[in-house]
Amino acid sequence: MLRFLGLRLARAALTIGLVVTFAFVVLRLSGDPALMIMSPEAPAEAIAAFRHAWGLDQPIWAQYLRYFGAILHGELGQSMRDGRPAIQLVAERIPATLAITLPALLVKVGLGIPAGIHAALHRDSLTDRIVMAGAVAGFTVPSFVLGLLLVLLFAVQLGWLPSGGQESWRSAILPVITLGLGGAGILARFTRSAMLEVLGQPYIRTASAKGVPWRAVVRGHALPNAAIPTVTVVGFMVGSLIAGAVVVESVFSWPGVGRLLVVAVANRDLAVVQCILLLVAATMVLSNLIVDLLYGVLDPRLRSQAAAGAH
Amino acid sequence: MSATTLATVPPLPRRHARVPTLVAVAMAWIVAMLAVALLAETIRPYGITALDLRARLTPPVGFGGTARHLLGTDELGRDVLSRLIVSIRISLLIAFGATVIAATVGTTLGFLAAHFRGWVEQLVLMLIDFQASMPFLILALSVLAFFGNSLPLFVALMGLYGWERHARIARGLAIAANAQGYAAAVRQLGASPLRIYLRHVLPNIASTLIVSATLSFPEVVLLESGLSFLGLGVQPPMTSLGNMVGYGREYLTRAPWILLAPSAAIVLTTLSVSLLGDWLRDRLDPTLT
Numbered sequence: 065m066l067r068f069l070g071l072r073l074a075r076a077a078l079t080i081g082l083v084v085t086f087a088f089v090v091l092r093l094s095g096d097p098a099l100m101i102m103s104p105e106a107p108a109e110a111i112a113a114f115r116h117a118w119g120l121d122q123p124i125w126a127q128y129l130r131y132f133g134a135i136l137h138g139e140l141g142q143s144m145r146d147g148r149p150a151i152q153l154v155a156e157r158i159p160a161t162l163a164i165t166l167p168a169l170l171v172k173v174g175l176g177i178p179a180g181i182h183a184a185l186h187r188d189s190l191t192d193r194i195v196m197a198g199a200v201a202g203f204t205v206p207s208f209v210l211g212l213l214l215v216l217l218f219a220v221q222l223g224w225l226p227s228g229g230q231e232s233w234r235s236a237i238l239p240v241i242t243l244g245l246g247g248a249g250i251l252a253r254f255t256r257s258a259m260l261e262v263l264g265q266p267y268i269r270t271a272s273a274k275g276v277p278w279r280a281v282v283r284g285h286a287l288p289n290a291a292i293p294t295v296t297v298v299g300f301m302v303g304s305l306i307a308g309a310v311v312v313e314s315v316f317s318w319p320g321v322g323r324l325l326v327v328a329v330a331n332r333d334l335a336v337v338q339c340i341l342l343l344v345a346a347t348m349v350l351s352n353l354i355v356d357l358l359y360g361v362l363d364p365r366l367r368s369q370a371a372a373g374a375h
Numbered sequence: 376m377s378a379t380t381l382a383t384v385p386p387l388p389r390r391h392a393r394v395p396t397l398v399a400v401a402m403a404w405i406v407a408m409l410a411v412a413l414l415a416e417t418i419r420p421y422g423i424t425a426l427d428l429r430a431r432l433t434p435p436v437g438f439g440g441t442a443r444h445l446l447g448t449d450e451l452g453r454d455v456l457s458r459l460i461v462s463i464r465i466s467l468l469i470a471f472g473a474t475v476i477a478a479t480v481g482t483t484l485g486f487l488a489a490h491f492r493g494w495v496e497q498l499v500l501m502l503i504d505f506q507a508s509m510p511f512l513i514l515a516l517s518v519l520a521f522f523g524n525s526l527p528l529f530v531a532l533m534g535l536y537g538w539e540r541h542a543r544i545a546r547g548l549a550i551a552a553n554a555q556g557y558a559a560a561v562r563q564l565g566a567s568p569l570r571i572y573l574r575h576v577l578p579n580i581a582s583t584l585i586v587s588a589t590l591s592f593p594e595v596v597l598l599e600s601g602l603s604f605l606g607l608g609v610q611p612p613m614t615s616l617g618n619m620v621g622y623g624r625e626y627l628t629r630a631p632w633i634l635l636a637p638s639a640a641i642v643l644t645t646l647s648v649s650l651l652g653d654w655l656r657d658r659l660d661p662t663l664t
Contacts, residue, residue, distance in 0.1 A: 075504070082505045086514075090521045204645040206597045208604045208617075209638040212624060220628050227627075307513050311601050315624075325513075326605050329520040337520045344513050352508055 072356045076349045083345035087338045088131050092124065135342065141335035143328075150335040154321060154343060158306065160230065161313070161320030164239045165305045171244025172251050172301060177294065179248070180255025184263065185282065195252050202249015211242040211315035228317040239316045243309060247301060254297045258290040265289070291362055299355030303348040307340065398654045401647035408463060408644055415464035419457040420445075424612055427452035432630045447632045449622070458614050459636050465609060466616045467644075469530055470595040476534025477595075478588045481541025486572050488542070489549035499542060506539040511598065519607050529608060533599055537591035544587050548580040582659045589652035593645035600641050616641050 115121045122130070134141070140151045183195035218238060219227035226235045262268065263286055271281045301308070310322035317323070321340060328336035394402070411418070421427075427448060433439075435447040435455070446455040488499040515532055522528055549572070552558050561575050600617025602608035604624075609615040616637040623634030 078501070079505055079508055082501075083509065087517065090518055093521070200646065200649060204593060204597075204649055205642050206601055206604075206617075206645075208601065208620060209642060212620070212627065212634060212638070216627060216631055220631075303508075304510050307510055310512060310516070311605065314605055325516060326607070329516050329607055332520055332523070334521065337517055341513060341517050345509060348508050348510070 068360060069357075072353055076353050079349050079352075080342075080345055083342060084132060084135055087341055088128055091334060091338065092127070140339040140342065143333055143336050145331060145333050150333075150339040153336055154324065154339050157319065157321045157324050160318065161306060161309055161322065164236050164243060164312070164318060164320070165309050167236070167240045168243035168247065168309075169301060169305065171240065172247035173298060175244070176248035176251030177255050180252040180294075181259055181287070181290075183252065184256045184259030187260065192256075195256065198245075199249040199253035199256070202246045202253070205246070207242055207246055207311050208315050210246060211238065211312055214238050214242060215315075228315075230319055235316070235318075239309070239312050239318055242312050242315070251294070251297055251301075255290065255294050258293040259286060262286050262289045288362065292359060295355055295358055295362065299351050299358075300348075302354075303351035304344075306347050307344040395654065398650055401650040404643055404647040405651065408467060408640075408647075411460055412464040412467045415460050419454075419460045421454040421457040423453065423458050423461045423614055425453065425457075427454070432626070434630075435632050435636075438632070446636050447630070449630065449633050450626060455633055455636055458619060459616075459640060462614045462616045462619050462637055463640055463644075465613060466596060466599060466641075469533060469599050469609070469615070470592055472530050473533035473536060473595045473599070474588050474592045476531070477536055477538045477591065478541050478584060480534070481538035481543075482545040482577075482584060484538070485542040485545025485547075486549050486576075488546045489553065490568055490572070496546075499546070503539040503542055506535075511536055512601065515598070515602065516607065519602070524607065524610055526609070526613070529602075533595055536595055536598055540591060541584065541587055544583060545580070548583060549576055552576045552579060586652060586656045586659055589648060589655055592652070593648045596641065596645050596648075 112121070138151070140149070142148060143150050143153055146153075179195045179198070183189075183192040186192055215227045215238065218225045225237055226232075227238075229235055268281060268285055271285050272278065276284075306321055307325070308322075309318070309320060310325055312318070313320045313322035314326055321343075324336065325340050327333075328340070427444070429452070430441075430444060430448050431452040432450060433441065433444050433448045433452075436442060436445050438447075444454050444456065446459060448454055449458075484499050484502075488496040515536075518532055519529075553576075557579075558571055558575060561571050566575075596616075599608055599615065600620065603615045603617030604621040606621055609618050611618070619637035620634050620641075623630070623637070626633050
């Protein structure tokens, strides 16, 4: 078990290291930030001072080490636009993002998983068809189209709900529905196919054949085995709590991390973009780690496999 | 043994296999979209930047508009139908180019991993893990933030989408193929690895790779339109479906048709390609996810 944990932790650290390296490479390949931020007519001394202040006048490997060291110390630089620490700017936006992504996650799990299970247990029934149609829509209707259609219907035509901004809790309803419906469709489809696969296994037939009531077969044999692929998808959704709402936040002018990211990208505010990139990487890695550990709990075989060193 | 061999050979398609109605409709829509994309420059009624200042924000035909502008016009009097036609061409072109790039890159890396094993394979697997564990949109946004935006860069960036899925499939299938008689036989005859992979392994696993590419095509369309919607993808004066939706959003209350036409095009196209992909998968390789 310790070895299993150690391997997973090492992999998590490696992924974070890769993201930091990716951010650094992309940052430095992209050209001279001094010339992007300052106007071309700026005096040479001002540009030199800017380069010195940001460490851009040092050799590339020294910049890399410095960069890595700074990140390990939690120094993520200042916003090149307004001079405040990037991490502070990002942290201020996290509550607003979570205010829509957490309820949306509840909608996804609360709607998607039961719908998927129900559809699998009643294959080819009317509910199955409705669930599958919804799932396909979840894959093919982009969130900005769904969001704008909801705005058109509930804000413009009916006037029930605000179309954007963050005045009251009612402003959060449309973003949450937009995020939740799309994700619920995806989750329902995964749960359904995982359940169908499990229901076709010989041990299900054995359990039914020896007289176990169908309800107990589903609860005791089918659900636990179908949980693994479902947990993977839910884990990915938990990991994208922070950054999964980039498009939806833009549609509804919701002042969260995603909106900040889009504005920072458009303004080329490097420090803010990399801060969000690292934050997303950290949440993704953390949720992957939790999912990996959950696998170990759900399926003892994976635990012993990892301990034996086999992939 | 016979069971595993049988499982990897897809059943021969029956000559008069019935195509479900829904899939047939989807195919018809895809063909129509391809025709629009190919003939865009000839069938568009107006130029995409041509202004008709006396007919600004005209609604579509049937909603108070005239036959001069079938789908209405926008704030500057530009013809929505013409812009839609050109947008379909550009969005499909980008998605097609990106899917081909991703399939090529992914298959090559998958074959390299299957051929060399050892550290090459570990490196490829590590990259796959990295790519799969990060939301692609965030990586794409970071690259765009730092490199700025140009069309070749944008297509190349979209071309990285989904490579890891192709790589994973290609690696698994190539390893399985290497263990089979035909690959060993050609190897014994002295064929070079390049020849074995391109002339013998690739044709044998192509159907699965094509299905996987068909399944990722709509996702690329969604990604491109999402980025263009945010104003970070295709830049004006060029136009794409997402770009049109982003522009039309400003006129949501006064002129919803600007936004509804490209939205419908996106949804119907991704839906059709998904339906086709699912159907192909069920017929050729049901094990694919």
